[in-house]
Amino acid sequence: MPLSVDTLIIGAGAAGLMCAARLRTRSDSTLLLDANDRIGAKISISGGGRCNVSNRVLDPSHYRGDPDFIDLVFRRYDNRWLTQWIESRGVALQCEKRHQYFCARGASSLIDLFARETGGMRVHLGETVQSVEGEGPFIVRTSKRNYRTKNLVVASGGLSFPRLGASDIGLRIAESYGHSIVLPLPALVGLTLQKEQFFMKELSGISLPVVIAVGGRRYEDQLLFAHKGISGPTVLNASLWWDRGEVTIDFLPDFDLSRLKGPKKVSTLLPMPRRASRAFLEHLGVEDKAAQRLNARDRQRLALLRSYRLAPAGTFGYSKAEVTRGGIATGEIDPETMMSRRVRGLYFLGEALDVTGELGGYNFQWAFSSAAVCADSLASDQ
Numbered sequence: 001m002p003l004s005v006d007t008l009i010i011g012a013g014a015a016g017l018m019c020a021a022r023l024r025t026r027s028d029s030t031l032l033l034d035a036n037d038r039i040g041a042k043i044s045i046s047g048g049g050r051c052n053v054s055n056r057v058l059d060p061s062h063y064r065g066d067p068d069f070i071d072l073v074f075r076r077y078d079n080r081w082l083t084q085w086i087e088s089r090g091v092a093l094q095c096e097k098r099h100q101y102f103c104a105r106g107a108s109s110l111i112d113l114f115a116r117e118t119g120g121m122r123v124h125l126g127e128t129v130q131s132v133e134g135e136g137p138f139i140v141r142t143s144k145r146n147y148r149t150k151n152l153v154v155a156s157g158g159l160s161f162p163r164l165g166a167s168d169i170g171l172r173i174a175e176s177y178g179h180s181i182v183l184p185l186p187a188l189v190g191l192t193l194q195k196e197q198f199f200m201k202e203l204s205g206i207s208l209p210v211v212i213a214v215g216g217r218r219y220e221d222q223l224l225f226a227h228k229g230i231s232g233p234t235v236l237n238a239s240l241w242w243d244r245g246e247v248t249i250d251f252l253p254d255f256d257l258s259r260l261k262g263p264k265k266v267s268t269l270l271p272m273p274r275r276a277s278r279a280f281l282e283h284l285g286v287e288d289k290a291a292q293r294l295n296a297r298d299r300q301r302l303a304l305l306r307s308y309r310l311a312p313a314g315t316f317g318y319s320k321a322e323v324t325r326g327g328i329a330t331g332e333i334d335p336e337t338m339m340s341r342r343v344r345g346l347y348f349l350g351e352a353l354d355v356t357g358e359l360g361g362y363n364f365q366w367a368f369s370s371a372a373v374c375a376d377s378l379a380s381d382q
C-alpha cells in the first residue's frame with residue numbers, strides 16, 4: 001500500500017526546505033524527501049562554506065530567464081523578505097563585497113535553521129525518487145517505497161554537482177507531463193580553451209582584473225587562469241550567456257596603451273604579473289623590449305589585449321558548474337503559484353526551472369522566493 005500524504009516535496013535543498021518550512025504550521029500532511037542522507041547539501045558547501053543567500057541589488061536583469069516571470073515572483077518575495085525571514089529566526093547575515101549577503105556564522109547556521117523549521121515534519125532522507133505517474137493523486141516511486149500524494153512539488157534542482165545528489169528527475173517528471181525543456185547546460189563554470197590559447201594554462205594560479213563581453217552582457221571582475229582553462233568570477237558569469245562562439249576579453253581595463261613609453265621593458269609596464277605579460281607578448285609576437293622601441297605594428301598587436309577575442313572550446317562541465325542553466329520552461333508554469341498550467345497539483349521550484357542567476361546570491365534567492373510563492377498556494381489549497 002502506498003503511503004498517502006497531501007503534499008510530497010522532492011528535494012531537501014534550498015527550495016524544498018523553504019517550501020516545507022513555510023508549510024509546516026499550515027499542513028500536517030507534508031513529506032519532504034531527498035536522495036541525500038542530510039538536508040541542504042549544496043547550502044553547506046556554498047559561498048565557500050558561508051552561503052551567499054541573497055544580494056542587495058535584486059532585479060531580473062541578473063538572471064537568464066523570462067524577466068516578467070521572475071519579476072512576478074520577486075514582487076511578492078524579494079531580498080528584504082528573505083533577509084528578514086532568516087535574521088528574525090536568529091541567523092545573522094553579513095553584507096560583503098558591497099552587495100552580497102553571507103551567513104555571518106557559516107552555512108551550517110542556515111541548515112540548522114531549516115532543521116528547526118522543518119522539525120516535527122516527516123523528512124525521509126536517503127530515498128531516491130525513481131518515477132512519478134498518475135495525476136490527482138500522483139504515485140511517486142522511490143528506491144524504498146511508493147507514495148500517493150494530492151500535490152507534488154518538484155524541487156530537485158539542476159544537474160550540476162552530481163556528487164551532491166543532483167539528478168535529472170525534475171526534467172523527466174516535467175517531460176512526462178508534457179512540459180517543454182529548455183536545453184540544460186552547465187553554467188557559472190570555467191571555460192576550456194582551444195589550442196591557440198593553451199599558453200594560458202601555463203599561467204595557472206594567476207588572477208587578473210578583466211572585462212568580458214558576451215551575449216550583449218559585460219562583466220568586470222577577476223579572471224583566474226586554471227589548468228583546465230579560464231575561471232574566476234568574470235568567466236563564471238560570462239558562462240551564463242556563452243552560446244558557443246566568441247567572448248571578448250579586455251585584459252587591460254582602464255589601461256591607456258600610450259603609457260607604454262620610455263626605456264623600461266614592456267613586460268614590466270603592463271599592469272599584470274610579469275609571467276603573464278611575458279606570455280601574452282610572446283603569444284602576440286611582440287618582442288619584450290624597451291617600450292620606446294615599440295613600432296606601429298607592435299602597438300597594433302598590443303591593442304588586441306584590450307579586445308581579445310577568444311572562442312572557448314567548452315566548459316569545465318557539470319562536475320564543476322555551480323548551476324544548470326535552462327531547465328523546465330516557465331511559459332507553462334503559473335508564477336502566482338508555481339503550479340503547472342498543464343497538471344493541477346504539480347509544482348516546480350528553484351533551479352529545476354529555466355531561471356538562472358549570476359554569481360552573488362541570486363540562485364538561492366530564486367530558490368527561496370519561488371518556494372515561498374508555492375507554499376502560499378499549497379496552504380490556501382488545504
Ligand SMILES: Cc1cc2nc3c(=O)[nH]c(=O)nc-3n(C[C@H](O)[C@H](O)[C@H](O)COP(=O)(O)OP(=O)(O)OC[C@H]3O[C@@H](n4cnc5c(N)ncnc54)[C@H](O)[C@@H]3O)c2cc1C
Pocket residue numbers: 010011012013014015016033034035036040041042043045046047048051052053054127128129130155156157158160161164165166167168169321322323349350351352360361362363364365367
Ligand atoms: C559549489 C557551489 C556553490 C554555490 N554557491 C552559491 C552561493 O553562494 N549563492 C547562491 O545563490 N547559489 C550558490 N550555488 C547555487 C545553489 O546552490 C543552487 O542554485 C541552489 O541550491 C538551488 O536550489 P534547489 O533547491 O533548486 O536545488 P538543490 O539545492 O540542488 O536541491 C535539490 C535537491 O534535490 C535532491 N534530489 C535530486 N534528485 C533527486 C531524486 N531523484 N530523488 C530524491 N532527491 C533528489 C538533491 O539531492 C538535492 O538535495 C552554488 C552551487 C554550488 C554547486
